[in-house]
Amino acid sequence: xxxxxxxxxxxxxxxxxxxxxxxxxxxxxxxxxxxxxxxxxxxxxxxxxxxxxxxxxxxxxxxxxxxxxxxxxxxxxxxxxxxxxxxxxxxxxxxxxxxxxxxxxxxxxxxxxxxxxxxxxxxxxxxxxxxxxxxxxxxxxxxxxxxxxxxxxxxxxxx
Amino acid sequence: xxxxxxxxxxxxxxxxxxxxxxxxxxxxxxxxxxxxxxxxxxxxxxxxxxxxxxxxxxxxxxxxxxxxxxxxxxxxxxxxxxxxxxxxxxxxxxxxxxxxxxxxxxxxxxxxxxxxxxxxxxxxxxxxxxxxxxxxxxxxxxxxxxxxxxxxxxxxxxxxxxxxxxxxxxxxxxxxxxxxxxxxxxxxxxxxxxxxxxxxxxxxxxxxxxxxxxxxxxxxxxxxxxxxxxxxxxxxxxxxxxxxxxxxxxxxxxxxxxxxxxxxxxxxxxxxxxxxxxxxxxxxxxxxxxxxxxxxxxxxxxxxxxxxxxxxxxxxxxxxxxxxxxxxxxxxxxxxxxxxxxxxxxxxxxxxxxxxxxxxxxxxxxxxxxxxxxxxxxxxxxxxxxxxxxxxxxxxxxxxxxxxxxxxxxxxxxxxxxxxxxxxxxxxxxxxxxxxxxxxxxxxxxxxxxxxxxxxxxxxxxxxxxxxxxxxxxxxxxxxxxxxxxxxxxxxxxxxxxxxxxxxxxxxxxxxxxxxxxxxxxxxxxxxxxxxxxxxxxxxxxxxxxxxxx
Numbered sequence: 001x002x003x004x005x006x007x008x009x010x011x012x013x014x015x016x017x018x019x020x021x022x023x024x025x026x027x028x029x030x031x032x033x034x035x036x037x038x039x040x041x042x043x044x045x046x047x048x049x050x051x052x053x054x055x056x057x058x059x060x061x062x063x064x065x066x067x068x069x070x071x072x073x074x075x076x077x078x079x080x081x082x083x084x085x086x087x088x089x090x091x092x093x094x095x096x097x098x099x100x101x102x103x104x105x106x107x108x109x110x111x112x113x114x115x116x117x118x119x120x121x122x123x124x125x126x127x128x129x130x131x132x133x134x135x136x137x138x139x140x141x142x143x144x145x146x147x148x149x150x151x152x153x154x155x156x157x158x159x
Numbered sequence: 160x161x162x163x164x165x166x167x168x169x170x171x172x173x174x175x176x177x178x179x180x181x182x183x184x185x186x187x188x189x190x191x192x193x194x195x196x197x198x199x200x201x202x203x204x205x206x207x208x209x210x211x212x213x214x215x216x217x218x219x220x221x222x223x224x225x226x227x228x229x230x231x232x233x234x235x236x237x238x239x240x241x242x243x244x245x246x247x248x249x250x251x252x253x254x255x256x257x258x259x260x261x262x263x264x265x266x267x268x269x270x271x272x273x274x275x276x277x278x279x280x281x282x283x284x285x286x287x288x289x290x291x292x293x294x295x296x297x298x299x300x301x302x303x304x305x306x307x308x309x310x311x312x313x314x315x316x317x318x319x320x321x322x323x324x325x326x327x328x329x330x331x332x333x334x335x336x337x338x339x340x341x342x343x344x345x346x347x348x349x350x351x352x353x354x355x356x357x358x359x360x361x362x363x364x365x366x367x368x369x370x371x372x373x374x375x376x377x378x379x380x381x382x383x384x385x386x387x388x389x390x391x392x393x394x395x396x397x398x399x400x401x402x403x404x405x406x407x408x409x410x411x412x413x414x415x416x417x418x419x420x421x422x423x424x425x426x427x428x429x430x431x432x433x434x435x436x437x438x439x440x441x442x443x444x445x446x447x448x449x450x451x452x453x454x455x456x457x458x459x460x461x462x463x464x465x466x467x468x469x470x471x472x473x474x475x476x477x478x479x480x481x482x483x484x485x486x487x488x489x490x491x492x493x494x495x496x497x498x499x500x501x502x503x504x505x506x507x508x509x510x511x512x513x514x515x516x517x518x519x520x521x522x523x524x525x526x527x528x529x530x531x532x533x534x535x536x537x538x539x540x541x542x543x544x545x546x547x548x549x550x551x552x553x554x555x556x557x558x559x560x561x562x563x564x565x566x567x568x569x570x571x572x573x574x575x576x577x578x579x580x581x582x583x584x585x586x587x588x589x590x591x592x593x594x595x596x597x598x599x600x601x602x603x604x605x606x607x608x609x610x611x612x613x614x615x616x617x618x619x620x621x622x623x624x625x626x627x628x629x630x631x632x633x634x635x636x637x638x639x640x641x642x643x644x645x646x647x648x649x650x651x652x653x654x655x656x657x658x659x660x661x662x663x664x665x666x667x668x669x670x671x672x673x674x675x676x677x678x679x680x681x682x683x684x685x686x687x688x689x690x691x692x693x694x695x696x697x698x699x700x701x702x703x704x705x706x707x708x709x
Contacts, residue, residue, distance in 0.1 A: 115316075145166075145170075147437055
């Protein structure tokens with residue numbers, strides 16, 4: 001499957017494991033619940049390890065383990081559920097997560113600009129046929145008033 | 160007033176381009192109805208009963224005459240030649256075509272106007288006191304702060320998909336003309352013991368199905384910390400606010416479910432982390448304040464003697480001055496209400512011709528600015544007393560001088576079943592009937608300050624739960640009935656009205672108002688207001704009068 005990562009269309013090389021699915025080699029992501037239950041086994045996993053979070057998850061419980069993950073997947077069950085925008089900002093600004101943060105679920109072109117400003121840098125679009133069109137969304141605006149992950153200095157300090 | 164620089168203009172222009180493309184994709188079938196809905200709402204576009212409705216922002220109620228003329232022009236060319244002003248100082252076009260909306264927004268952008276975040280689950284237009292900067296009792300002019308909040312809240316990437324809509328109001332004086340206690344966040348500019356000016360912050364007020372009066376979350380916030388504190392509240396709400404039930408998603412419910420003390424702890428804990436990063440500096444505060452410095456007022460304005468002569472000579476003029484103007488902080492100036500409440504017309508409506516006349520009058524007499532008010536009227540803030548007589552005559556010629564500000568017929572009313580897809584019952588025709596029934600000015604003045612607020616459904620756009628007399632339209636088996644409440648207030652002494660009794664059929668609504676007024680006139684002590692009388696006696700004596708016949 002193709003995704004957008006750092007404003008380019010790339011092949012995805014991650015497998016999102018269900019909680020019941022057997023472990024496999026290679027890059028895998030697991031839910032927070034599975035990580036908390038099986039972290040001793042998962043620590044030994046060869047290959048990349050990623051964590052999936054929903055807006056219902058207690059983000060702070062994942063924080064001590066962030067260094068173990070190279071990918072955090074934020075799940076948007078509906079694009080109107082904005083909780084994970086705050087998760088992304090906290091992961092970047094407060095917990096200094098440097099790895100990939102990916103939006104998954106009901107991810108549409110018209111939210112990409114805001115998501116990117118909050119620190120999400122890869123996107124599994126709900127409709128993978130629209131990747132090329134969606135790339136333009138990052139340029140919907142060339143400025144932001146606020147302090148964002150991409151532009152930490154708010155406009156009021158740059159005017 | 161504030162003028163866009165290249166950044167502000169660029170963002171509004173880019174918004175138009177983005178929405179133009181979104182509308183194109185929707186019409187081409189590339190966006191579903193569900194996908195397009197939040198996008199159009201974030202641009203003020205509702206799909207209503209008869210046609211789309213486009214709500215355009217008037218940030219903190221300030222308009223230049225250039226903007227007013229553009230509004231008139233747009234309403235004429237893209238709509239039916241009138242607009243409707245709302246309780247949050249915005250205005251609405253009731254009949255635009257969906258495919259025209261991007262072009263309407265492009266035209267508005269040429270005069271620094273937009274419809275950004277006038278609907279949807281985002282941070283809405285920040286409102287303030289229509290007498291900001293011109294009244295005597297102000298700690299500080301709230302408008303520069305409203306502009307600073309406007310910029311912070313516009314396209315905030317983290318808060319575009321909140322659990323529910325989010326409204327902020329700010330005032331700088333003790334008298335609350337902006338219903339701040341009924342907003343998600345209410346900000347009061349206050350002076351602390353050391354004489355420093357900052358903000359008292361209230362949170363969790365709101366109307367609608369579950370009216371709640373906001374509670375204090377912080378007694379004093381340094382001005383430089385305004386944006387970080389707002390951001391902390393919004394982040395806590397964005398994470399904690401309920402998303403399972405839209406009727407329980409406003410921050411008032413979050414505050415109720417978790418308690419103000421717990422919410423305060425969460426906000427303060429969040430705030431510590433972002434306080435430095437978002438601190439406002441003097442340079443930016445001064446930059447914005449420079450747009451709101453007072454004009455060069457005529458220091459000799461009070462020396463004019465013609466005003467006093469006209470007051471004595473012309474009773475109708477004197478009545479209008481008393482009712483529709485207020486004294487200005489500068490001697491010899493008045494602020495003038497332009498009444499959009501002529502009996503027989505829909506409250507808050509104004510035609511393109513009238514708008515153009517108001518723009519001309521503002522240029523001639525009031526420094527080229529027009530303000531919209533929470534009570535759905537307009538205001539010319541800076542008029543010399545020597546000009547009042549001419550202004551009055553010209554407003555009269557436009558039917559904009561009905562001397563009824565703050566009287567019974569200065570009704571706040573939502574569009575109701577005649578226009579709105581949500582409404583259960585008509586509101587405008589009945590509010591017109593009320594205004595026509597009680598058109599005797601001497602009677603109105605004798606009744607004094609009585610605020611009727613009339614909503615066509617429990618979403619409560621007209622704030623009926625804080626009306627001195629609140630009227631709420633409800634649907635009972637396909638028929639329109641009306642629930643009355645008494646004793647509400649949206650001001651500094653904010654309170655929620657108490658139910659009068661069982662709902663009243665449509666044909667008895669106007670008589671019910673008459674019964675309430677008769678009861679008041681009988682029961683009041685000398686000079687006692689309607690609200691004070693209801694508070695002293697409770698609703699029972701009024702109830703007896705209204706339901707006695709049944």
